[in-house]
Amino acid sequence: MKNIILEKKTHVHFEKLLSSNRLCLNKKQLAFSPLAISCVYSSIFGPYSMDVMTSCVFSVDLDSINDPSNPFITHATKLFRFSVPLFLFQGCFPVFIPLLNLLGVSLFPKSSTTFFRKYFSTGKPSEDQALSCQIFTPMLRGFLMVPFISIPTGLNDHEILSQLTMLLFAGYETSATTLVFLAYTLARNPEVMKQLQQEIDLTFPNKGLVQYDSLMQMEYLSSVVDECLRLYPPAARIERMTKETVRIKGITIPKNMIVQVPVYALHRDPDLWPDPEEFKPDRFSKENKHNINPYAYLPFGMGPRNCLGKRFALVMIKLALVKVLQTYSFLVCEETEIPLKMHPEGLVGPLKPIKLKLKKRTVVSDVEN
Numbered sequence: 001m002k003n004i005i006l007e008k009k010t011h012v013h014f015e016k017l018l019s020s021n022r023l024c025l026n027k028k029q030l031a032f033s034p035l036a037i038s039c040v041y042s043s044i045f046g047p048y049s050m051d052v053m054t055s056c057v058f059s060v061d062l063d064s065i066n067d068p069s070n071p072f073i074t075h076a077t078k079l080f081r082f083s084v085p086l087f088l089f090q091g092c093f094p095v096f097i098p099l100l101n102l103l104g105v106s107l108f109p110k111s112s113t114t115f116f117r118k119y120f121s122t123g124k125p126s127e128d129q130a131l132s133c134q135i136f137t138p139m140l141r142g143f144l145m146v147p148f149i150s151i152p153t154g155l156n157d158h159e160i161l162s163q164l165t166m167l168l169f170a171g172y173e174t175s176a177t178t179l180v181f182l183a184y185t186l187a188r189n190p191e192v193m194k195q196l197q198q199e200i201d202l203t204f205p206n207k208g209l210v211q212y213d214s215l216m217q218m219e220y221l222s223s224v225v226d227e228c229l230r231l232y233p234p235a236a237r238i239e240r241m242t243k244e245t246v247r248i249k250g251i252t253i254p255k256n257m258i259v260q261v262p263v264y265a266l267h268r269d270p271d272l273w274p275d276p277e278e279f280k281p282d283r284f285s286k287e288n289k290h291n292i293n294p295y296a297y298l299p300f301g302m303g304p305r306n307c308l309g310k311r312f313a314l315v316m317i318k319l320a321l322v323k324v325l326q327t328y329s330f331l332v333c334e335e336t337e338i339p340l341k342m343h344p345e346g347l348v349g350p351l352k353p354i355k356l357k358l359k360k361r362t363v364v365s366d367v368e369n
């Protein structure tokens with residue numbers, strides 16, 4: 001299944017996505033008033049991530065800023081308000097999941113899953129349409145084309161819908177939160193932001209069109225995003241279950257034991273990262289990157305079950321950051337919380353919405369001073 005989504009020519013899809021506007025911040029999303037104090041998350045990055053994910057996963061074009069009461073948005077948003085204790089219980093004791101299902105206890109609200117089921121069964125394209133029509137995204141087409149590619153029986157509606165919902169669930173908040181933390185860390189590190197704006201202006205002069213290949217070749221942008229994901233990896237830990245009993249450094253881990261990898265703690269371990277609390281993108285520069293132990297840096301996990309949307313997320317995040325920084329600078333203001341209080345539950349995220357000032361850049365020379 002993973003191979004179907006991660007088609008070899010992914011970059012061609014991304015180029016198409018960029019030119020089709022599916023990944024673009026719209027004018028409203030970029031229309032801050034100069035020097036406005038703004039809650040960055042709720043004003044742009046949340047709706048941006050929602051619009052991109054629903055558009056690319058479900059082939060549904062939404063406008064979360066102007067039409068926030070669209071039922072698709074209401075139900076998609078509800079998926080993220082799941083019970084964390086129930087989530088942890090299911091993770092720790094998967095053996096009870098069938099019993100919970102029997103009792104009608106579900107992680108996601110029934111009204112929302114029913115909405116998506118109805119939506120999908122009435123609105124999904126036929127296999128022929130999906131094969132021929134370019135308006136359906138590669139993801140949706142990939143799932144509908146499964147019978148032609150790998151599994152002779154194909155996937156039933158329930159299986160396709162579960163995959164699509166999983167993609168939305170896995171991609172929306174992780175990407176939105178990363179963008180918020182990028183805005184926060186850049187506001188707190190203006191010299192880094194200036195260097196990044198310089199790279200942006202050089203790569204896309206006169207706020208030029210952002211192109212996939214150039215975007216992905218931006219070295220400083222990559223380092224900034226990597227370093228932000230080190231400090232704020234949305235998934236604080238990942239899990240694996242042992243298939244066999246193993247002995248590692250004198251510790252025996254029995255078969256079928258769930259092992260948690262503390263990603264957040266690893267990323268801030270002073271033995272692995274000098275000055276771990278400091279935001280230093282140069283750790284990820286071309287010259288320094290090879291010194292990083294790949295098992296010490298796991299924002300997208302590792303191995304065959306690593307993040308399926310990694311490349312997608314990086315394009316979406318880099319594009320949004322470049323578009324915003326072409327026009328605005330992030331600034332801390334009185335309302336900016338320093339240090340940040342983190343949410344104790346769920347994904348790594350701030351306890352309260354982050355507030356920053358946005359200053360409209362006057363001219364490109366802004367960054368040359």
Ligand code: HEM
Pocket residue numbers: 166167168170171172174175178233234235238239298299300301302303304305306307308309310312313
């Ligand atoms: C900054 C954004 C993102 C971060 C930090 C992130 C992080 C992660 C992590 C840590 C895992 C677990 C990997 C492991 O256990 O080794 C994961 C799994 C996954 N992610 Fe992401 N993710 C992001 C965005 C996305 C997006 C945009 C999508 C979809 C387009 C996505 C889809 C998935 C899926 C489907 C899985 C499960 C993969 C599997 O079990 O084989 N993620 N992600």
